[in-house]
Amino acid sequence: MKNIKSKIAFAALALSLSSVVIAQENKKPNLVLFMADDCSYYDLGVYGSKDSKTPNIDQFAKEGVRFTKAYQAAPMCSPTRHNLMTGVWPVKSGAYPNHTMAKEGTLSIAHHLKPAGYQVALIGKSHVAPESVFPWDLYAPLSKSNDINFAAVDSFINVCKENDQPFCLFVTSNQPHTPWNKGNPEMFNPEEVKLPPFYVDVPKTRSQFCKYLAEINYMDSEFGTLLKKLDEEKLADNSVVVYLSEQGNSFPFAKWTCYDVGVHSACIIRWPGNIKAGMESDALVEYVDVVPTFLEIAGVKPKSHLDGKSLVPLLTGKVKEHKEYTFSLQTTRGINKGSAYYGIRSVADKKYRYIVNLTPDAVFKNVESEGALFKEWKEIAETDANARQITNKYQHRPGVELYDLEKDPYCINNLAEKPENKKIIERMDKALKEWMASCGDKGQATELEAFEHMVGRHANK
Structure with missing residues (x-):
């Protein structure tokens, strides 16, 4: 009898432990996204920079999958964030200029996840509106020191752990956005850093570039802090x-443009138990794919149409390719020191980038072209042919541009x-026009309506 009771007790214990394991396996995963601000993807160590110091990001890439062809729909902060958090194209949601706002009735990731028991938070830089579209459970802005x-x-x-609730957490840095006043520039030697070929190589360019690299290093430490917290709370598994780098930096030919550097992003995803560590993918993926990806991982059906496409089959190795094209647009109307209008539309596949400038x-013009560094470049251009070519290309463009990204990733x-x-x-051109039509993008007419979609018409980041 004693042996029988022991066996029953052991079986009950085994069943209890089994139930715990099953519960843990069935527990909805937490969804965490960290995004930098104005960081060119190739200025990260794991994306090829020999100068940058990004140990946390580089290590993180060894633990998941690194995408080499990830893109965003706009090379500006506000439309990018709306697109990322709604899974809807910028013109379709109305959030296509900078300092923009989505149309009432647009659903964000919060609307999809909260009914499924998720707590959803944005901590850091926002640039999304209105509150009805982004009903965060918690929003904590950047500090006064950004x-x-x-x-x-x-x-x-x-709080989420205490309430046994899964969470979706966006942590959005303000680095390395100008004024590049964080980190230690002395970590970098201005005489030795390698500059992209579309920079005019003068001492001021090099010193500014070192300040920018210092702030990338500062941002890398922020990402490291976030990862450490997940480890300490035993939530990482x-x-x-x-990890996303956002659009290109604030030097010319990156942010504010649809050249590849402007819309090409670092994208690294870690999903323990589902993604083989150290993977690399050259599939075309976009920020608009994040919401449907998170929803599929969470086992949640979207409450409205999403323009993105879940990355889960790609992440789990069921497929190798994801999309044929990636699309982007730039609305210069309303940006700080920008042209009265200068709309840009672009499409790219793995080999080519095609750009249409609506008003060639x-x-x-933008804050970079009117800044001290570019003015110095233009002064040099009066006597230097290379500087003249660079500054003219930035401000005076043909109606149509085509670049071979395999041979010319800088779009020169x-x-x-x-x-x-x-x-x-x-x-x-056919693919681009079809995309524009699907979004309700009327080209120049849409550009002229930009002010109607902006929270504020003047100050712009």
Whole structure:
């Protein structure tokens, strides 16, 4: 009898432990996304920079999958964040200028996840509106010094743990956005750093670039702090973590443009138990895919149409490819010191980037072109042919541009006028027009309506 009771007790214990294991396996994963601000993807160590110091990001890439062809729909902060958090194209949601707002009735990730028991928070830089579209359970802005409120991160995670609730957490840095006043520039030697070929190589360019690299290093430490907190709270194994670099930096030819550097992003995803560590993918993926991906991982059906496409089949190795094209647009109307209008539309596949400048007769202007560094470049351009070519290309553009991204990732040599590229242009122009039509994008008419979609018409980041 004693042996029988022991066997029953042991079986009950085994069943109890089994139930715990099953419960843990069935527990919804946490969803965490960290995003930098104005960081060119190739200025990270794991994306090829020999100068940058990004140990946390580099290590993180060894633990998940690194995408080499990730893109966003706009090279500006506000439309990018709306697109990322709604899974809806910028013109379709109305959030396509900078300092923009989505149309009432647009649903964000909060609307989809909260009914499924998730707590959803944004901690850091916002640039999304209105509150009805983004009903966060917690929003904690940047500090007065533009730092992430990690105390709010701690509090949010602890509350979710105490209530046994899964969470979706966006942590959005303000680095390395100008004025590049964080980190230690002395870590970098201005005489030795390698500059992209579309910079005018003068001492001021090099010193500014070192300040920018210092702030990337500062941002990397912020990301490291977030990862450490997940480890300390023993949440890492049940958390999907995404790292994004956002659009290109605030030097010319990156942010505010649809050149590849402007819309090409770092994207690294870690999903323990589901993604093989150290993977690399050259599939075309976009920020608009994040919401449907998070929803599928959480086992939640979207409450409205999403323009993105879940990455789960790609992440789990069921497929190798994801999309044929990636689409982007730039609305210069309303940006700080920008042109009265200068709309840009672009489409890219794995090999080519096709760009349409809606008003090529206008001069392209923004805070960079009106800044001290670019003015110095223009002064040098009066006597230097290379500087003249660079500054003219930035501000005076043809109606159509085509670049071979395999041979020319910096988009320097425009191939649009070569007769042998006619069929390529026709194919890509057709794809671009179809995308614009699906979004309700009327081109120049849409550009002129930009002010109607802005929270504020003047001050812009």
